[in-house]
Amino acid sequence: xxxxxxxxxxxxxxxxxxxxxxxxxxxxxxxxxxxxxxxxxxxxxxxxxxxxxxxxxxxxxxxxxxxxxxxxxxxxxxxxxxxxxxxxxxxxxxxxxxxxxxxxxxxxxxxxxx
Amino acid sequence: xxxxxxxxxxxxxxxxxxxxxxxxxxxxxxxxxxxxxxxxxxxxxxxxxxxxxxxxxxxxxxxxxxxxxxxxxxxxxxxxxxxxxxxxxxxxxxxxxxxxxxxxxxxxxxxxxx
DNA sequence: CCAGGTGGTTACCGATGGGATACCGGTTAC
DNA sequence: GTAACCGGTATCCCATCGGTAACCACCTGG
Numbered sequence: 109x110x111x112x113x114x115x116x117x118x119x120x121x122x123x124x125x126x127x128x129x130x131x132x133x134x135x136x137x138x139x140x141x142x143x144x145x146x147x148x149x150x151x152x153x154x155x156x157x158x159x160x161x162x163x164x165x166x167x168x169x170x171x172x173x174x175x176x177x178x179x180x181x182x183x184x185x186x187x188x189x190x191x192x193x194x195x196x197x198x199x200x201x202x203x204x205x206x207x208x209x210x211x212x213x214x215x216x217x218x219x220x221x222x
Numbered sequence: 223x224x225x226x227x228x229x230x231x232x233x234x235x236x237x238x239x240x241x242x243x244x245x246x247x248x249x250x251x252x253x254x255x256x257x258x259x260x261x262x263x264x265x266x267x268x269x270x271x272x273x274x275x276x277x278x279x280x281x282x283x284x285x286x287x288x289x290x291x292x293x294x295x296x297x298x299x300x301x302x303x304x305x306x307x308x309x310x311x312x313x314x315x316x317x318x319x320x321x322x323x324x325x326x327x328x329x330x331x332x333x334x335x336x
Numbered sequence: 337c338c339a340g341g342t343g344g345t346t347a348c349c350g351a352t353g354g355g356a357t358a359c360c361g362g363t364t365a366c
Numbered sequence: 367g368t369a370a371c372c373g374g375t376a377t378c379c380c381a382t383c384g385g386t387a388a389c390c391a392c393c394t395g396g
Contacts, residue, residue: 123314165332166328166329166332166333167325167328167329168324168325168327168328168329168331168332169328189321189324189325189328192317192321193317193321195313195317196310196313196314196316196317199309199310199313199314200237200310200313200314202310203306203307203309203310207303207306207307210282210303211281211282211303213282214280214281214282214283214303215280215281215282217282218279218280218282219280
């Protein structure tokens with residue numbers, strides 16, 4: 109995640125792996141359990157979700173709390189650091205929503221240069 | 223680039239490949255030639271730069287103009303669409319700059335949980 | 337006892353990404 | 367002539383990523 113430092117003010121724009129952004133999105137309204145996350149993230153497998161969650165925890169963006177209550181119950185929640193990412197993330201998502209059609213058009217135009 | 227659609231308002235935050243963001247940064251003050259781009263992008267190989275440029279052109283973010291002048295001269299420049307990406311990109315970069323230390327600390331803390 | 341849910345782990349596998357190296361045709365400078 | 371620069375391409379290689387499938391310990395409900 110955040111692969112590279114930006115020495116000259118240049119930074120690669122890659123907020124984590126394929127699912128990281130979506131996971132953070134899913135957590136912004138409160139903690140969620142492992143299996144609750146799998147519902148909105150249709151198609152994610154247990155392994156991949158577990159992996160993404162692990163790196164997000166490692167990077168201090170979310171916290172994992174396992175309630176040792178009678179029944180097994182693990183919750184993931186945003187840290188303040190994780191929450192601070194929502195702003196720039198929303199900006200990026202808004203840009204994509206706004207320009208999605210243009211991107212698609214550009215691709216189609218260059219794939220069919222007839 | 224922009225790997226996935228965002229069906230439920232969730233989008234993966236991945237603005238292109240490793241170098242795409244940096245290339246756009248390099249172009250924001252005007253057109254640059256192929257070899258001019260290789261200077262600030264230290265470490266990029268010709269193949270990878272050519273590849274990144276190709277997908278950026280395909281997605282309509284930059285334009286390639288080859289001046290058929292006597293000497294070989296190819297210039298890359300931002301399109302309006304490409305330029306519109308600078309805003310959200312800056313937001314993301316600013317976030318990273320602000321929180322870079324926290325990320326590093328979190329990583330170090332979880333790698334050495336002694 | 338057994339089924340089912342919860343929160344994972346492990347082994348395997350194919351696709352992709354990114355890097356190194358070599359090479360290329362065209363043009364200009366010496 | 368030949369060396370160098372320009373804008374690439376061709377080939378090969380390796381690491382990572384994401385996915386599938388199987389399995390697991392633990393607990394609960396019937």
